[in-house]
Amino acid sequence: MEKLPAAVNDDFLYAQIAARIEKQIKQNLLKTGDKLPSVRALSLEQGISISTSYKAYVELENMGMIEARPKSGYYVKFSPARSTNAPEVRPPLKKIEQASVTQMIAMVYQNMSEESVVRLSRSSPPFSLIPMAKLNKSMMESIRKSPTGNINYENLQGNIGLRNQVAKNAFNWGGNITGNDVVTTQGCLEALIFCLRALTKPGDTVAIESPTFFGIFNIMLSLDLKVLEIPVNPDTGIDIDYLAEAMDKVDIKACLFVTNFSNPVGSCMPDDSKQQLVKLITKRRIPLIEDDIYGEIYFGKSRPRTCKSYDTEGWVLLCSSVSKSIAPGYRVGWCIPGRFKDQVINIKMMHTISSATPTQAAIGHFFETGRYDLHMRNLRKALYTQSLRYTQAIVIYFPANTKISSPQGGYALWVELDKNIDAFELYQLAIAQNISIAPGQIFSTDARFTNFIRISFGLTFNDVVERSFKVLGELIRQLG
Amino acid sequence: MEKLPAAVNDDFLYAQIAARIEKQIKQNLLKTGDKLPSVRALSLEQGISISTSYKAYVELENMGMIEARPKSGYYVKFSPARSTNAPEVRPPLKKIEQASVTQMIAMVYQNMSEESVVRLSRSSPPFSLIPMAKLNKSMMESIRKSPTGNINYENLQGNIGLRNQVAKNAFNWGGNITGNDVVTTQGCLEALIFCLRALTKPGDTVAIESPTFFGIFNIMLSLDLKVLEIPVNPDTGIDIDYLAEAMDKVDIKACLFVTNFSNPVGSCMPDDSKQQLVKLITKRRIPLIEDDIYGEIYFGKSRPRTCKSYDTEGWVLLCSSVSKSIAPGYRVGWCIPGRFKDQVINIKMMHTISSATPTQAAIGHFFETGRYDLHMRNLRKALYTQSLRYTQAIVIYFPANTKISSPQGGYALWVELDKNIDAFELYQLAIAQNISIAPGQIFSTDARFTNFIRISFGLTFNDVVERSFKVLGELIRQLG
Numbered sequence: 022m023e024k025l026p027a028a029v030n031d032d033f034l035y036a037q038i039a040a041r042i043e044k045q046i047k048q049n050l051l052k053t054g055d056k057l058p059s060v061r062a063l064s065l066e067q068g069i070s071i072s073t074s075y076k077a078y079v080e081l082e083n084m085g086m087i088e089a090r091p092k093s094g095y096y097v098k099f100s101p102a103r104s105t106n107a108p109e110v111r112p113p114l115k116k117i118e119q120a121s122v123t124q125m126i127a128m129v130y131q132n133m134s135e136e137s138v139v140r141l142s143r144s145s146p147p148f149s150l151i152p153m154a155k156l157n158k159s160m161m162e163s164i165r166k167s168p169t170g171n172i173n174y175e176n177l178q179g180n181i182g183l184r185n186q187v188a189k190n191a192f193n194w195g196g197n198i199t200g201n202d203v204v205t206t207q208g209c210l211e212a213l214i215f216c217l218r219a220l221t222k223p224g225d226t227v228a229i230e231s232p233t234f235f236g237i238f239n240i241m242l243s244l245d246l247k248v249l250e251i252p253v254n255p256d257t258g259i260d261i262d263y264l265a266e267a268m269d270k271v272d273i274k275a276c277l278f279v280t281n282f283s284n285p286v287g288s289c290m291p292d293d294s295k296q297q298l299v300k301l302i303t304k305r306r307i308p309l310i311e312d313d314i315y316g317e318i319y320f321g322k323s324r325p326r327t328c329k330s331y332d333t334e335g336w337v338l339l340c341s342s343v344s345k346s347i348a349p350g351y352r353v354g355w356c357i358p359g360r361f362k363d364q365v366i367n368i369k370m371m372h373t374i375s376s377a378t379p380t381q382a383a384i385g386h387f388f389e390t391g392r393y394d395l396h397m398r399n400l401r402k403a404l405y406t407q408s409l410r411y412t413q414a415i416v417i418y419f420p421a422n423t424k425i426s427s428p429q430g431g432y433a434l435w436v437e438l439d440k441n442i443d444a445f446e447l448y449q450l451a452i453a454q455n456i457s458i459a460p461g462q463i464f465s466t467d468a469r470f471t472n473f474i475r476i477s478f479g480l481t482f483n484d485v486v487e488r489s490f491k492v493l494g495e496l497i498r499q500l501g
Numbered sequence: 502m503e504k505l506p507a508a509v510n511d512d513f514l515y516a517q518i519a520a521r522i523e524k525q526i527k528q529n530l531l532k533t534g535d536k537l538p539s540v541r542a543l544s545l546e547q548g549i550s551i552s553t554s555y556k557a558y559v560e561l562e563n564m565g566m567i568e569a570r571p572k573s574g575y576y577v578k579f580s581p582a583r584s585t586n587a588p589e590v591r592p593p594l595k596k597i598e599q600a601s602v603t604q605m606i607a608m609v610y611q612n613m614s615e616e617s618v619v620r621l622s623r624s625s626p627p628f629s630l631i632p633m634a635k636l637n638k639s640m641m642e643s644i645r646k647s648p649t650g651n652i653n654y655e656n657l658q659g660n661i662g663l664r665n666q667v668a669k670n671a672f673n674w675g676g677n678i679t680g681n682d683v684v685t686t687q688g689c690l691e692a693l694i695f696c697l698r699a700l701t702k703p704g705d706t707v708a709i710e711s712p713t714f715f716g717i718f719n720i721m722l723s724l725d726l727k728v729l730e731i732p733v734n735p736d737t738g739i740d741i742d743y744l745a746e747a748m749d750k751v752d753i754k755a756c757l758f759v760t761n762f763s764n765p766v767g768s769c770m771p772d773d774s775k776q777q778l779v780k781l782i783t784k785r786r787i788p789l790i791e792d793d794i795y796g797e798i799y800f801g802k803s804r805p806r807t808c809k810s811y812d813t814e815g816w817v818l819l820c821s822s823v824s825k826s827i828a829p830g831y832r833v834g835w836c837i838p839g840r841f842k843d844q845v846i847n848i849k850m851m852h853t854i855s856s857a858t859p860t861q862a863a864i865g866h867f868f869e870t871g872r873y874d875l876h877m878r879n880l881r882k883a884l885y886t887q888s889l890r891y892t893q894a895i896v897i898y899f900p901a902n903t904k905i906s907s908p909q910g911g912y913a914l915w916v917e918l919d920k921n922i923d924a925f926e927l928y929q930l931a932i933a934q935n936i937s938i939a940p941g942q943i944f945s946t947d948a949r950f951t952n953f954i955r956i957s958f959g960l961t962f963n964d965v966v967e968r969s970f971k972v973l974g975e976l977i978r979q980l981g
Contacts, residue, residue, distance in 0.1 A: 127847075127850075130657075130850060133654075134654070134656060134657060145653075145654070148649065148653075151649065151650070151652050151653070153649065153650035153652055154650075156650065156652060157644050157650050160640065160644065160859065161641060164637050164640065169628065169631065169633065169830075170631070170633035170634075170636065170637050171830060172631050172633055172636060172827075172828040172829070172830050172831065173625075173628075173631075173828075173829060173830045174613075174614070174625070174829045174830050175830055176614060177610075177614060207687055207832075207853055207856075207857070208853060208854065210852065210853055210854060211852065211853055214852060218723070222725075223703050223725070236851075236854075239850070239851040240851060242851070243698070243848060243851040243852065245702075245703070347652075348652040348653075349652070349653060349654045350649075350651055350652050350653045350654050350655055350855070350857065350858030350859070351652065351857055351858070351859065352687075352853065352855070352856065352857040352858075353857075367607075368723060370607075370610060370719070371716075371719040371720060371722070371723040372690065372691065372694060372723065373687055373688060373690055373691055373832065374688065374690060374716075375830070375832070376687075376832065377687070377830065377831055377832040377833075377857050377860050378830030378831070378832075379640065379830070379831065379859065379860060379863075380857050380859060380860060383859075
């Protein structure tokens with residue numbers, strides 16, 4: 022358990038070349054409109070094949086960094102992303118010493134349960150918005166309703182009341198399913214694990230986002246899976262062209278993406294991108310595990326759709342839970358595994374016989390009574406307000422060259438600091454002051470995000486939080 | 502997921518020879534006092550090496566089948582076991598077609614959730630003895646006591662109230678631990694899985710009992726582990742000499758044994774055997790996962806000790822749960838992982854962040870208020886009475902040559918039928934009559950127990966149960 026899952030990106034010689042050129046563009050050594058060496062010249066210059074040179078340019082083109090002009094060659098393209106304050110999409114750079122990344126993840130997890138710490142690293146509902154009284158009522162009422170007081174083993178596939186409610190709510194994301202399509206789990210993490218175990222064997226490669234939630238690395242490590250990191254664009258999510266090309270090169274057994282309000286970037290894939298992604302994975306027969314845990318936390322007018330809603334052939338396995346919406350401690354999650362339902366149920370049987378009865382029944386009841394809808398309206402409004410107040414605090418207290426994401430849902434801001442700042446150093450200084458943040462290093466297997474931090478806005482904004490931002494701002498200036 | 506874990510017993514040529522001789526003894530072809538061929542003669546006769554012949558005799562000697570007389574040779578030994586009605590200890594025979602065993606396990610599991618079936622295959626507390634009202638009270642009271650209504654993430658290692666109670670109860674089995682030694686899990690199955698994952702990698706070999714609970718095969722299969730089956734004696738449990746010898750031959754990474762009221766045999770290891778086992782595994786530095794799920798269901802005067810109670814160096818990982826005592830549907834279990842605590846916690850973190858808060862808190866509260874002790878006194882008395890009534894029904898309705906175990910705890914009778922009876926055929930005829938039993942085939946990777954069935958006495962004995970035994974008896978006579 023000492024090392025991170027192996028990244029296979031290194032197999033891509035062309036990706037390294039592309040990364041080098043991209044860096045020059047970002048450092049303004051190559052400026053918008055500059056002509057790049059011809060494919061042949063690049064090949065000679067770098068000692069690589071013509072086809073590798075060509076692929077490097079295609080990749081940069083797909084990333085929107087350069088453009089091909091007919092009969093003329095490749096040029097550095099104008100990019101609004103580079104001129105706005107949105108954090109940049111970063112390609113793979115050099116590897117971080119691996120053991121230390123796992124240690125960092127363990128440290129950040131550890132901080133999350135320390136009461137004395139201001140936990141800007143924790144993405145869960147603020148205490149003030151927990152529907153305690155109403156959920157307790159649902160717990161009592163569902164126990165009273167059950168002839169066996171919810172003490173007996175639950176049905177293997179899951180509590181039918183809860184499954185029916187999940188199916189009913191699926192209507193909001195464009196889903197057309199029944200309770201029979203749903204398998205309940207102990208939180209979303211277990212749903213992801215059951216799906217991965219149904220689809221892969223140790224040593225297999227899974228495509229994930231870059232940056233990605235660090236819990237995903239832990240899962241991959243624990244299941245002995247390799248990861249292939251696919252860049253995420255803050256506006257459009259997963260780079261589908263990059264993914265398609267990666268599928269040509271690498272034997273990818275499954276994809277695992279957060280399509281709505283990805284963690285940490287906060288991107289939400291537009292409908293047409295989702296459709297395109299489903300088309301791609303269906304054509305290649307490579308299943309997509311869609312982690313939709315943030316889908317219900319939208320700040321806009323309506324709930325974003327899911328890839329699952331476009332999935333006619335059952336290649337999408339949607340996973341979610343109530344940990345971000347109602348009650349993290351209940352450990353109630355589910356998946357909708359499409360054509361892999363039997364395999365997922367089989368793995369659930371082997372692992373646990375059935376999920377806990379009283380918690381599933383209580384959440385099912387909470388949904389059924391309409392308590393959920395009312396609660397979610399309040400939670401969304403409150404979190405949106407908090408996202409704005411947190412952003413404002415960063416603007417006020419952090420250096421002027423700080424870039425901040427503008428998520429339209431979820432729990433996190435992705436913050437890019439000056440490129441000289443080492444986020445893990447900042448993390449260490451901050452935790453010494455009882456402030457916990459998530460350093461960029463734990464969101465990738467390589468050193469792409471050393472000057473990024475994730476700030477979660479789950480905590481209710483108050484004087485303590487504001488003071489923490491002031492302290493963080495001072496620490497950043499010290500380091501800069 | 503189509504096949505059972507590979508058994509490595511086949512590596513033992515000498516075991517095959519021993520099995521053949523044992524069979525002849527059991528079939529009375531070789532009688533008590535008969536002289537066996539010399540080691541050299543056996544070697545010539547069977548075309549095996551002298552050392553293999555010798556090992557075969559040592560094994561038979563360890564099994565108590567034969568004895569060495571100084572300067573004279575080996576003789577068939579008198580065995581009270583062969584002259585009583587106790588089911589026999591059986592060595593490996595030929596392999597069952599593998600896929601069908603997994604199918605059988607899935608079928609039996611399936612039956613367990615069918616309300617219309619008389620479930621003589623299900624080892625859980627009878628409905629009438631479930632402490633419904635009092636447990637509900639504990640659920641409500643523990644929620645009321647919690648400032649956050651038990652809605653937040655629980656501590657990673659587990660609810661401290663529950664852990665302290667587990668530590669306190671450990672006193673009854675000779676344990677001297679604190680809540681800090683305990684890690685909570687989602688039932689005992691998850692505890693076993695976390696321990697196995699902490700100790701092994703795919704492809705490793707784990708020593709288990711033969712016969713063993715079929716859920717263990719599912720775990721081994723799902724973790725891609727090999728099993729080495731160690732014979733169990735109904736009186737003394739695991740054959741320690743066999744195990745020690747196996748450890749010489751095979752690279753065993755861990756042992757997984759039910760030391761108290763093993764499932765299905767019902768054996769309870771005497772204290773000195775437990776001590777001897779702990780000595781062995783400590784000396785060899787091979788960890789023992791001790792599944793103590795039935796330890797609290799004792800019919801005698803006092804709670805049997807555990808191997809853990811003799812474990813001074815931390816090589817025993819004790820696993821248990823409340824699924825057999827209070828509430829299967831709560832999915833509350835734990836392990837006491839000794840020197841492997843950090844590894845187990847790490848795997849728990851990767852898999853699930855934390856276990857469900859309200860269920861753990863409720864069980865902790867149920868223990869704390871003394872409700873548990875009162876409940877267990879009643880449950881033990883009732884189960885003991887049921888074990889006798891079930892035994893009586895078998896004596897009345899089954900053919901006279903049926904042999905029945907006499908467990909001093911647990912939930913199951915291990916029943917040996919006439920050797921011509923195929924237990925899986927009986928299972929199929931029985932389920933057609935809405936009676937579910939567990940056929941011997943699902944308790945081993947090979948065909949050792951084709952004429953055995955496990956009868957669980959969890960259901961309250963009543964007319965329906967009695968009628969089921971009558972039907973089973975008739976079916977057995979049809980098959981015989």
